[in-house]
Amino acid sequence: MGNPLRTAQDRRLPRIPEPCALVIFGVTGDLSRKKLIPAVYDLANRGLLPPGFVVLGFARRDWGDGDFESLAYEAAKKGARTPWREDVWTRLASQFQFVPGSFDDDAAFDHLATTLDDLRERNGIAGNAAFYFSIPPAAFPLVLNQLARTGMADNAKSGGWRRVVVEKPFGNDLKTAMALNKLVDEVFTPADVFRIDHYLGKETVQNILALRFANNLFEPVWNSKYVDSVQITMAEDVGIGTRAAFYDASGAARDVLQNHLLQLLALVGMEEPTSFDPNDVRAEKLKVLKAISLPADIAKGSVRGQYLPGWVAGERAVGYLEEANIPPDSTTETYVAVRLGIQNRRWAEVPFFVRVGKRMPRRVTEIAIMFKKAPHLPFDPADVEMLGNNQLVIRVQPDEGVVLKFGSKVPGTTMEVRDIAMDFQYGEAFTESSPEAYERLVLDVLVGDRTLFPDAAEIEQSWRVIDPLEAAWAGTKPEPYRSGEWGPRASDEMLAREGRAWRRA
Amino acid sequence: MIGLWDTTGNEVVKALAAERRSAGGVASGLALTLIAVVEEKKVREAEAAATIAASAHPCRLLIVVRSDLEGRSRLDAEIVVGGRLGPAEAVVMRMYGRLALHAESVVMPLLAPDVPVVTWWHSEPPDIIANDFLGVVADRRITDSKLAPDPVAALRQRAKDYAPGDTDLTWTRITLWRTLVAGAFDTTEERVTGALIVAPLNDPTAALMQGWLKSRLGIDPVWEHTDRSPRMHSVELQCANGDCVRVTRDEGTALFSRTGQEDRYMPLPKRPVGDELAEELRRLDPDQIYGEALGALAGVAGLDSKPAMRVHVWKDPMQAERAGEASGAFAGPGGSAG
Numbered sequence: 153m154g155n156p157l158r159t160a161q162d163r164r165l166p167r168i169p170e171p172c173a174l175v176i177f178g179v180t181g182d183l184s185r186k187k188l189i190p191a192v193y194d195l196a197n198r199g200l201l202p203p204g205f206v207v208l209g210f211a212r213r214d215w216g217d218g219d220f221e222s223l224a225y226e227a228a229k230k231g232a233r234t235p236w237r238e239d240v241w242t243r244l245a246s247q248f249q250f251v252p253g254s255f256d257d258d259a260a261f262d263h264l265a266t267t268l269d270d271l272r273e274r275n276g277i278a279g280n281a282a283f284y285f286s287i288p289p290a291a292f293p294l295v296l297n298q299l300a301r302t303g304m305a306d307n308a309k310s311g312g313w314r315r316v317v318v319e320k321p322f323g324n325d326l327k328t329a330m331a332l333n334k335l336v337d338e339v340f341t342p343a344d345v346f347r348i349d350h351y352l353g354k355e356t357v358q359n360i361l362a363l364r365f366a367n368n369l370f371e372p373v374w375n376s377k378y379v380d381s382v383q384i385t386m387a388e389d390v391g392i393g394t395r396a397a398f399y400d401a402s403g404a405a406r407d408v409l410q411n412h413l414l415q416l417l418a419l420v421g422m423e424e425p426t427s428f429d430p431n432d433v434r435a436e437k438l439k440v441l442k443a444i445s446l447p448a449d450i451a452k453g454s455v456r457g458q459y460l461p462g463w464v465a466g467e468r469a470v471g472y473l474e475e476a477n478i479p480p481d482s483t484t485e486t487y488v489a490v491r492l493g494i495q496n497r498r499w500a501e502v503p504f505f506v507r508v509g510k511r512m513p514r515r516v517t518e519i520a521i522m523f524k525k526a527p528h529l530p531f532d533p534a535d536v537e538m539l540g541n542n543q544l545v546i547r548v549q550p551d552e553g554v555v556l557k558f559g560s561k562v563p564g565t566t567m568e569v570r571d572i573a574m575d576f577q578y579g580e581a582f583t584e585s586s587p588e589a590y591e592r593l594v595l596d597v598l599v600g601d602r603t604l605f606p607d608a609a610e611i612e613q614s615w616r617v618i619d620p621l622e623a624a625w626a627g628t629k630p631e632p633y634r635s636g637e638w639g640p641r642a643s644d645e646m647l648a649r650e651g652r653a654w655r656r657a
Numbered sequence: 658m659i660g661l662w663d664t665t666g667n668e669v670v671k672a673l674a675a676e677r678r679s680a681g682g683v684a685s686g687l688a689l690t691l692i693a694v695v696e697e698k699k700v701r702e703a704e705a706a707a708t709i710a711a712s713a714h715p716c717r718l719l720i721v722v723r724s725d726l727e728g729r730s731r732l733d734a735e736i737v738v739g740g741r742l743g744p745a746e747a748v749v750m751r752m753y754g755r756l757a758l759h760a761e762s763v764v765m766p767l768l769a770p771d772v773p774v775v776t777w778w779h780s781e782p783p784d785i786i787a788n789d790f791l792g793v794v795a796d797r798r799i800t801d802s803k804l805a806p807d808p809v810a811a812l813r814q815r816a817k818d819y820a821p822g823d824t825d826l827t828w829t830r831i832t833l834w835r836t837l838v839a840g841a842f843d844t845t846e847e848r849v850t851g852a853l854i855v856a857p858l859n860d861p862t863a864a865l866m867q868g869w870l871k872s873r874l875g876i877d878p879v880w881e882h883t884d885r886s887p888r889m890h891s892v893e894l895q896c897a898n899g900d901c902v903r904v905t906r907d908e909g910t911a912l913f914s915r916t917g918q919e920d921r922y923m924p925l926p927k928r929p930v931g932d933e934l935a936e937e938l939r940r941l942d943p944d945q946i947y948g949e950a951l952g953a954l955a956g957v958a959g960l961d962s963k964p965a966m967r968v969h970v971w972k973d974p975m976q977a978e979r980a981g982e983a984s985g986a987f988a989g990p991g992g993s994a995g
Contacts, residue, residue: 155839155842155843156842156849156873156874157835157838157839157842157873157874158839158842158843159946161945161946162946163939163940164829164832164835164936164940164944164946165832165835165836165839166836168836168840168843170843170844171844196924197924199833199836199837199923199924199925202840203837203840203841203913203915203921203923204918204921237909237924237926239908239909239910239924240909240910240924243910243922243923243924274919278844
């Protein structure tokens with residue numbers, strides 16, 4: 153028997169998780185302060201958390217209870233997207249507990265286990281807990297082993313569900329990713345592992361599915377008969393910030409190409425899922441990822457870049473090699489452009505140009521579907537000189553929306569055709585008050601909805617795309633490009649060789 | 658912003674088109690047209706609410722103020738595209754004299770083509786929606802019974818006058834309550850045997866809560882009147898095994914208590930009208946759950962099988978006043994109109 157007060161028709165009632173605990177490892181870290189704690193506050197403020205919701209913060213530092221509370225307070229207040237309400241915070245904070253300890257400290261984990269058991273008695277939390285790994289990947293095995301040792305990861309033993317949330321990076325290559333997946337899936341059951349790719353929490357990314365599968369207008373032209381090429385761009389105006397050690401060891405391809413961009417590519421290229429059931433969506437995404445082909449000659453079909461000093465948005469920017477803690481002879485890339493293909497009937501011969509870069513002129517993430525030119529133009533060639541390819545552009549961020557670019561007559565007495573852009577912007581809601589990606593994803597974890605989380609097979613398949621690239625790049629030096637430019641010239645040349653050009657994003 | 662005094666409907670249509678053109682880039686997708694029927698002193702309030710709602714649901718906002726029915730026919734209009742009303746594009750129209758009885762003649766050409774129309778009365782709800790053409794033209798109608806002198810009686814009237822697609826903001830106001838109460842039964846299979854609602858006499862939200870529990874659970878909830886609290890104070894559900902779940906409001910929080918568990922506090926804020934309106938605009942199809950709750954409240958069955966389309970019934974308040982009795986009704990917009 154279901155809940156008689158809920159019916160599918162009553163769409164006003166939001167999904168609310170069962171009473172549960174959220175255990176955050178590395179609660180004092182950057183991600184936790186900037187994203188997780190504010191997301192938890194916003195969920196509470198929107199009334200989306202169950203009565204009987206507890207946050208257990210686990211971190212190494214010797215914090216007093218008060219210190220932790222003030223850290224969480226600052227973090228929530230600074231990062232919250234919903235209006236600040238002191239009483240909501242006070243209630244929520246009374247359900248925060250700090251458990252100090254290092255990851256190799258057995259006693260601390262025993263303490264954590266007993267704390268969770270106590271909650272069952274006191275708070276009516278029937279053993280439900282989600283463990284959020286907001287920690288460096290090197291610490292994963294340690295913490296996982298501790299969870300296994302204490303039986304905290306065991307659904308049956310705890311009498312409720314036990315879930316684990318892992319953040320990228322999911323390994324450093326296929327081998328490490330498989331080892332990590334094996335370890336996590338052994339300690340937890342595979343269905344209880346949630347891998348966060350926060351791009352999938354964005355409204356506009358989910359809207360790709362609505363745009364493609366809720367409309368009849370786009371699907372007929374969504375194939376190699378009409379599409380010339382696809383460009384996926386993720387540009388950031390910032391440099392590497394304080395992530396020097398991590399970034400220099402991985403580079404742009406491992407940092408974002410492997411996860412965010414290949415996920416975008418999968419959503420754009422996938423076939424229609426049988427239903428929106430998580431397994432069906434993942435099955436289709438996996439098929440596309442498996443069909444990805446690399447350039448025959450990686451040296452020709454890809455470009456790596458590294459930023460030099462320059463000016464970005466009116467401010468002087470240092471070069472990558474001058475950034476703090478970066479070795480002066482580093483060959484790590486901060487820019488990648490690669491020509492991928494998808495080997496199936498829909499996309500045969502359609503190149504997918506994917507580029508990511510730091511210190512670009514502006515921050516923008518977009519997917520551009522470039523259509524073929526009309527097979528015949530009954531105009532005087534001089535009149536259609538300004539007519540380019542039709543384009544459908546999905547702007548993921550900022551200015552979330554969709555642009556359709558098509559030819560139109562220049563007003564006047566001659567028949568002259570030029571491109572114009574029809575620009576659709578989502579309401580402010582998508583940018584201002586809409587749930588932050590993390591808010592949505594944390595809620596999905598607690599509710600147990602896996603649709604927006606890539607599974608182990610997708611992660612491993614993505615590495616199968618990245619690994620050969622990394623192997624081919626080994627020992628080569630990235631092309632330099634000035635900060636504030638759209639990447640190295642070699643990247644423009646790569647497209648120019650086949651008569652194409654990057655869209656200025 | 659453009660202000661037009663003593664103008665015509667055509668001038669308003671032209672001015673809106675001109676403003677849209679000159680505003681250039683601000684044009685965004687329109688999800689709906691929102692007609693707000695407002696009294697003069699509530700225009701700013703309605704604008705503020707619509708601005709909040711429009712940020713989630715880009716819309717064209719048409720505010721209609723009707724007054725001074727006995728005076729000379731006259732139309733004043735104010736056109737705002739972008740700026741203080743956020744992403745909404747808005748026309749505020751003040752109509753006087755006989756023109757006020759034919760507001761639709763000005764409003765119809767301003768409706769955005771082929772998107773749903775929602776009419777919202779930010780004023781005392783009309784007795785019979787079919788008498789107001791602005792309600793007949795709408796796909797969704799939103800009233801607010803709290804603004805009536807006797808809110809519970811107004812809700813009963815809504816049940817009598819119901820057509821699928823109607824909702825009332827008093828229903829929106831208990832969404833958070835309903836969420837809390839429904840959430841209590843996600844983890845238990847216990848059957849509910851009785852309910853107790855403590856609220857002031859005449860509280861429309863309590864009436865709807867009663868109707869909702871009645872329609873969903875088949876029980877007869879008891880409404881205990883109180884004058885200690887100005888709004889609904891608590892909802893208590895008794896289960897077959899003797900357990901009891903109670904939600905009690907205390908300012909902006911709810912105390913959630915359940916037999917055998919520690920008390921918990923949950924946020925239960927009073928939301929601004931704009932948030933409530935935004936919730937309404939999320940769904941433009943009929944709300945069956947509301948229909949069932951309203952039917953249970955008023956003891957009317959089969960509300961959702963009523964026809965969704967209304968036919969305009971002409972009613973001239975002036976005539977009624979003169980004759981001192983209800984006037985004859987002429988069906989349809991083609992009917993005779995004074």
